[in-house]
Amino acid sequence: MDIERLVEEFRSNFPILQSSVYRKPLVYLDSAATAQKPLQVLEYEKSLYTTYNANIHRGVHYLSEQMTSIYEQARKTVARFIGAKEEAEVIFTAGATASLNLVAYSWSEAFLRAGDVVLVSQMEHHSNIVPWQLAAERRGAVVRAIPITDSGEIDMVSYERMLQYGVKMVAITQASNTLGTRPDLKAMIALAHRHGAKVTVDGCQGVVHGGVDVLDLDCDFYAFSGHKLYAPTGIGVLYGKRELLDAMPPYMGGGDMVDKVTFEGTTYAPLPLKFEAGTANFVGAATLAKAIDFLAGYRDLIEYEDTLLRYATERLLSIEGLKIYGTAEDKSPIVCFNVEGCNHYDIGMILDKMGIAIRTGHHCAEPVMDRFSVTGMCRASFAMYNTKSEIDTLVSGVDRAVKMLR
Numbered sequence: 001m002d003i004e005r006l007v008e009e010f011r012s013n014f015p016i017l018q019s020s021v022y023r024k025p026l027v028y029l030d031s032a033a034t035a036q037k038p039l040q041v042l043e044y045e046k047s048l049y050t051t052y053n054a055n056i057h058r059g060v061h062y063l064s065e066q067m068t069s070i071y072e073q074a075r076k077t078v079a080r081f082i083g084a085k086e087e088a089e090v091i092f093t094a095g096a097t098a099s100l101n102l103v104a105y106s107w108s109e110a111f112l113r114a115g116d117v118v119l120v121s122q123m124e125h126h127s128n129i130v131p132w133q134l135a136a137e138r139r140g141a142v143v144r145a146i147p148i149t150d151s152g153e154i155d156m157v158s159y160e161r162m163l164q165y166g167v168k169m170v171a172i173t174q175a176s177n178t179l180g181t182r183p184d185l186k187a188m189i190a191l192a193h194r195h196g197a198k199v200t201v202d203g204c205q206g207v208v209h210g211g212v213d214v215l216d217l218d219c220d221f222y223a224f225s226g227h228k229l230y231a232p233t234g235i236g237v238l239y240g241k242r243e244l245l246d247a248m249p250p251y252m253g254g255g256d257m258v259d260k261v262t263f264e265g266t267t268y269a270p271l272p273l274k275f276e277a278g279t280a281n282f283v284g285a286a287t288l289a290k291a292i293d294f295l296a297g298y299r300d301l302i303e304y305e306d307t308l309l310r311y312a313t314e315r316l317l318s319i320e321g322l323k324i325y326g327t328a329e330d331k332s333p334i335v336c337f338n339v340e341g342c343n344h345y346d347i348g349m350i351l352d353k354m355g356i357a358i359r360t361g362h363h364c365a366e367p368v369m370d371r372f373s374v375t376g377m378c379r380a381s382f383a384m385y386n387t388k389s390e391i392d393t394l395v396s397g398v399d400r401a402v403k404m405l406r
Helices: 003-011 041-050 064-083 098-110 130-139 155-163 186-196 242-247 282-316 344-353 368-369 388-405
Strands: 090-093 115-121 142-146 166-175 198-202 221-224 237-238 258-262 267-268 321-325 334-339 359-361 377-381
Touching: 003 282, 041 282, 064 090, 064 237, 064 282, 064 359, 090 098, 090 166, 090 242, 098 130, 098 166, 098 237, 098 242, 115 130, 115 155, 130 142, 130 155, 142 155, 186 198, 198 388, 237 242, 282 321, 282 334, 282 388, 344 359, 344 377
Parallel strands: 115 142, 115 166, 166 198, 198 221
Antiparallel strands: 090 237, 221 237, 258 267, 321 334, 334 377, 359 377
């Protein structure tokens, strides 16, 4: 099957893409914020609630046992998908933000000391900055920013130099949610380990565009959310190396994460339950696994996303005064831009009336805005269900908006 037919087949699984906005066909270019959900995932979610809905782990009845089996099978699916050594290293959370907060809190409680340094890149989402700032304040440590270049890439010379001064953790994205940059993670992780530091990777914008092999990367922690991976909201994953997870204290207390509770003291359940307090989002975990299985049939479209990125970049740059932020050679399918003399918010509002959904603002990445001396950017982000004709519609819309605003 040729790529165009495969795209149409993939696209046909998403009912919302057939809808209209303000009597215009919807052009959805905001998948970096959340991806749309295929019918197979939506129907599976409904079937779980109508067929197997019951709380997991603590029931001896049929429904509970069935749902527990589905939940734990989902963990195995995720472990295979990311290349984890064992499923016990896969922790289900409420989302990537919850995963990163878990690492920042529990790891720092066990390992971070006064005067230690945490390195965080300038291109990080707030969710991979603020938790480390909170941990540093609590432990008396210091957070320092790894600078990025004008092209939006990690300044590797500065990074290697900074590693020499008491660094215990490096927090880095797999792909920037604004610049699209894919840092050289293998090189960064190897350098960090050489200097005795651990590495936490925010995989939200990377896992959906090419996947990940955590063993090959040798990262210590890896976090991602389900809703950017065509699954429902409210489910996320934290991968961690067993020896680190075993040494870390629980992040939250409650049911399921305990072994024995007495007023004299409490002992904790083994991995992964130690970090899964309370009622799990068992339907969310199952539908995440369903989304992963669904995507397995469309691996040939991963390179197609790169084609969309190149096409969008070329077409957008034809607009006079338009500047793209993030010009690294290796990028995820994200384009952030501004147009001289026009406010990013105004462009986004005008595009919305044309049925074109993009995102405007600082994208939870204010240090990136500061680095490029802007208050915000327009962001168009692409997925396997997007088409070149939709990019043409975007370019025409931006051109029209610019003429209206100037």
